[in-house]
Amino acid sequence: RAEAALYGAKAEGRDGVRFHDPELHALLTARATMESELRDALNRDEMVLYYQPQMNAEGRIIGAEALVRWRHPRLGLLTPADFITLAEDTGLILPLGRWVLEAACEQLATWSTHEDSAHLAVSVNVSGRQIRHPEFVGQVLAILCRCGTNLSSLKLELTESVLMDETEHVIRNMDALKSIGVSFSLDDFGTGYSSLSYLNRLPLDELKIDRSFVRDILTDSHSAIIARTIVGLAHNLGLSVIAEGVESAEQRDLLAEYGCHSYQGYFLSPPLPAEQFEQLLLKSLSTTRRAPPD
Ligand code: C2E
Ligand code: MG
Numbered sequence: 245r246a247e248a249a250l251y252g253a254k255a256e257g258r259d260g261v262r263f264h265d266p267e268l269h270a271l272l273t274a275r276a277t278m279e280s281e282l283r284d285a286l287n288r289d290e291m292v293l294y295y296q297p298q299m300n301a302e303g304r305i306i307g308a309e310a311l312v313r314w315r316h317p318r319l320g321l322l323t324p325a326d327f328i329t330l331a332e333d334t335g336l337i338l339p340l341g342r343w344v345l346e347a348a349c350e351q352l353a354t355w356s357t358h359e360d361s362a363h364l365a366v367s368v369n370v371s372g373r374q375i376r377h378p379e380f381v382g383q384v385l386a387i388l389c390r391c392g393t394n395l396s397s398l399k400l401e402l403t404e405s406v407l408m409d410e411t412e413h414v415i416r417n418m419d420a421l422k423s424i425g426v427s428f429s430l431d432d433f434g435t436g437y438s439s440l441s442y443l444n445r446l447p448l449d450e451l452k453i454d455r456s457f458v459r460d461i462l463t464d465s466h467s468a469i470i471a472r473t474i475v476g477l478a479h480n481l482g483l484s485v486i487a488e489g490v491e492s493a494e495q496r497d498l499l500a501e502y503g504c505h506s507y508q509g510y511f512l513s514p515p516l517p518a519e520q521f522e523q524l525l526l527k528s529l530s531t532t533r534r535a536p537p538d
């Protein structure tokens with residue numbers, strides 16, 4: 245525990261900066277407090293999922309990414325940047341990740357009862373410790389069965405860092421989940437260290453273009469080339485492709501020109517509480533229905 249705290253303190257310090265003892269002490273204390281609060285947060289019902297819509301070229305909502313938030317009693321609404329690293333370092337990511345999966349699947353089951361949204365997929369971020377865990381497959385299966393969620397509506401997002409070690413373990417778990425209909429997206433694609441040969445060995449369905457490339461796509465030719473190359477790579481490997489962090493119509497249009505027709509980002513909508521997402525979903529369904537057939 246103390247080691248984890250020290251590690252965190254080090255990680256937070258800039259290169260070359262040395263903490264004075266009182267500063268280090270304050271940091272370690274804050275971190276220990278945060279850890280025990282995080283431990284209790286699940287039982288206290290302080291975690292909540294926001295949903296960010298994913299749309300296709302026609303502006304139809306095709307899915308949502310579930311993004312966890314922590315309604316902290318003292319600090320207000322915290323985003324994952326404030327607590328996911330802590331959760332991973334302490335192992336709390338396992339109960340937290342399980343809660344996220346369960347909450348997302350329950351929500352998805354509710355939404356799927358709308359006749360028109362039976363196709364809706366929900367993406368859930370899964371950390372390395374989860375996907376490698378021997379009980380993960382059983383856990384997902386149990387949750388899906390209990391919620392009555394359509395098996396093929398769950399998409400799990402992994403980052404390339406997950407593939408750095410114990411790859412055989414990861415692939416075995418992925419294969420098992422894939423065989424029951426769960427699909428996989430490689431998140432933040434292009435920023436990690438994975439070798440391209442992994443792309444063939446993993447049962448992936450989708451590449452998700454990292455938002456850093458999307459952000460600079462109009463101004464930096466390298467980012468544009470990388471984005472276009474990722475789209476081509478996905479197509480050539482028979483995978484679908486989605487762009488994250490789309491903030492303008494111009495970015496969306498250029499991505500479309502490259503052949504990427506699924507988007508997620510502030511241009512469409514920020515992550516929303518479930519009720520607000522549902523309103524947007526219903527609006528999207530009614531406008532799609534009214535549109536003349538083509
Ligand atoms: P991510 O999976 O890459 O999620 C996308 C992040 O980009 C989200 O941040 C989202 O709010 C933000 N975003 C979306 N559209 C835009 C945009 O147009 N512009 C900009 N600048 N940002 C945009 P968020 O919610 O703070 O999540 C951060 C990261 O935390 C996620 O990155 C994901 O890696 C992780 N995370 C979130 N929820 C979970 C979870 O339940 N489990 C695990 N293990 N990690 C999670
Ligand atoms: Mg993600």
Ligand code: MG
Pocket residue numbers: 431432452454488
């Ligand atoms: Mg991402």
Ligand code: MG
Pocket residue numbers: 432454455488
């Ligand atoms: Mg990202």
